[in-house]
Amino acid sequence: MATKASRSAARMMMAPAVILLLGWMLIPLVLTLFFSFKKFLPLRGDRWENGLEWVGFENYVRFVSSSAFWPSVITTLIIVGGVLVITVCLGILLAMLLDQPMWGQGIVRILVIAPFFVMPTVSALVWKNMFMDANNGLFSHLWRLFGAEPVSWLSEASLPSIILIVSWQWLPFATLILLTAIQSLDSEQLEAAEMDGASPLARFGHIVLPHLSRAVTIVILIQTIFLLSVFAEIFVTTGGAFGSRTLTYLIFQRVLESQNVGLGSAGGVYAIILANIVAIFLMRIVGKNLDT
C-alpha cells in the first residue's frame, strides 16, 4: 500500500464488495423506514401500486403503547443477558478443562464444537421433544425416577428453558474463542505467579482472567448481535406464548400474524434503536479492554 497506483488499485478492487454490502444493508433499512410511516395492511386491500397512506408517527405510537411492547423488551434483555452469563462462565470453565492435556483431546474438542453446527430450528425441536416434553421427555423421566412431579418446561419455565436451549447452541462458540485465548497465555507467566506464591485461585483471578478479558469482550459483542434476533428457538417451542415473546418475535407477529406491515416496520426501527443502546452500553463497559 505504498504507492499511489497500488492505493487506487486497492480502492477499485474493494469497491464491488463495499457497494454490495452498502446496498445489502441500506435498501432493507430504507424500505423499513419507508413502511414504518405508512398504513400497510395487505389483507385490507392496501397495495403498493395503489399508493400507501402516509400516517406519520402513528405506527410508532401504537407499537410502543401496545401492552406487549415493554414486556417484550424485558424478555429480550433477560434472554440475551442469561445466555451471555451462562455461555461466558461455562465457556471459561470448559476452555480451561479442554486446555488440559488428556487422552482423546481432538475428539473431545470436536464434540464440544458440534452443537454449533446444529441448526437453531433443529436443536430447539430436539430439546423440546426429547428433553423437555412433559410426558415423554428425558427430563420428566429423570424427575419421575426421583419421585418428583415432572415439570412442563416450556409452559411453566419458558424463559429458563429457552435460555438453556440458546446457551447450549452458543456455548461452543464461546468455548472455542476462549480456548484459543487460554492457549495463547504464556506459561512462564503462570509459573512466575506460582513462584510468587499465588494459589491456583489467585492465579486464575490475577493472571488467567485478565488475559481472557479481550476474548470475553469479543464473545459478548458477537453473541449479543446474534442473540438480540433469536427467533427460531422461540417459534418452534413456545410460539411466543408464556411470556417468551421477544421484541423480534413481536415484530414477526405484527407483520405476519396481524398482517400489519407498517406497524411491524415501526417495531423494526425500535429494534434497531434497542440494539444500538445495548451496543453502546456494552462498548462502554467492556470496550476499554479492546484498546490495550
Added chain:
Amino acid sequence: MGKIELKQVTKRFGDAEVIPPLDLTIHDGEFTVFVGPSGCGKSTLLRLIAGLEDITSGHIEIDGKDATTLVPAKRGLAMVFQSYALYPHMSVRKNIAFPLKMAKMDLAEIDRRVEGAASVLNLTAYLDRRPGQLSGGQRQRVAIGRAIVREPSAFLFDEPLSNLDAALRVGMRMEISELHKKLDTTMIYVTHDQVEAMTMADKIVVLQAGVIEQVGSPLELYRAPRNTFVAGFIGSPKMNLLTGPEADKHNAHTIGIRPEHIDVVQSDGVWQGTVGVAEHLGSDTFFHIHNTGLAETLTVRAIGDISLRHGDTIHLSPRMDEFHRFDKAGLRIA
C-alpha cells in the same frame, strides 16, 4: 542463608533420562552459572531447583532442610524468566508488589519494599507504566525487582539476557553482577553463553546431556579443563584441538592449544599455513589458517591489527607450556 544441595537428583520425561543422578552443592552467597549447549538440561535443572518440575528421585536441600516435595512458593527462591514473564495487565508497581500481595503483607511494608527495589533498579520513574511501554532492559529490571522484593534466600535466572541486544546484554551483565555484590545472596544463573559464565560466575557448572562435566571457578576451567568438551566450550575463540601425529609428539591422543597461545612469527614457526578468513577487530585479529599439514583448521588470536590478508602465508609458533593434553577418552592428562 541460601545453601542449596542436590543429592542424587534425577529427572526423566517418560523414557528419556534428562538428568542422570547428579550431586551438586551451591554455597551461600555464591554466584553459580550453569552453562552448556542448548538441550543439555541446564534449564531443567534450574526448574527442578525452583520446584516447577518434580524430580524423579533424589533429594534437594535448601538451607539444610529437605525441600524435595515443597511447592515452589515455599522454597524461598525467586526466579527471573527468559521471557521476563511480567504480568502485562498490571503496572510496574503492581508487578513488583505481586509476590508481597500474595504473601498478604501489610500495605505500607509493600510500598516501602517496592520503592526500595525501584530505586535500586532505577525504575522509580516507570512505576506507573505497563510492561508493554517499557524497553527490553527495563522489563528485565522489573522482573529482577519482582524477585528482589521477596528477599529470597536465592535467585534463579533462566537465560535472562538472551532476549536483549548485544550492547544491552553487556550492561545488564554488569548490573546483575553489581546486584550480587550488593545483596550478597546466592544466585544461580543459566546461560548457553560462555562469555556470560566467565564474566559473572564465582563458580561455573558445565553441563552436557544432563551430566556435570566440570565444576570450578572461571579461571580454573580456563586453565585446566577436565576434558575436551570443557576445553572446547570455555574460551573464545574456541581452543584448537589437534589429533594425529601432532598429538603423538606430546604423548597424548588429543592436544589443545588456545588461539591466544599461538604467536605469529616472521619465519621459522613450528607451523606454517595460508590465512583463510581473517577477522580484524582492531584490538585483536583472529586468523583461520589452512594448509598447515594438520587435520584441523587452526584458529589464532593475535594482539593488535596484523596486516595479513586472505591467502597470505603465515608462520606460527605455539607456546609449548600452554598445551593441554587429553587421553583417548577425552580426559585431561595431568
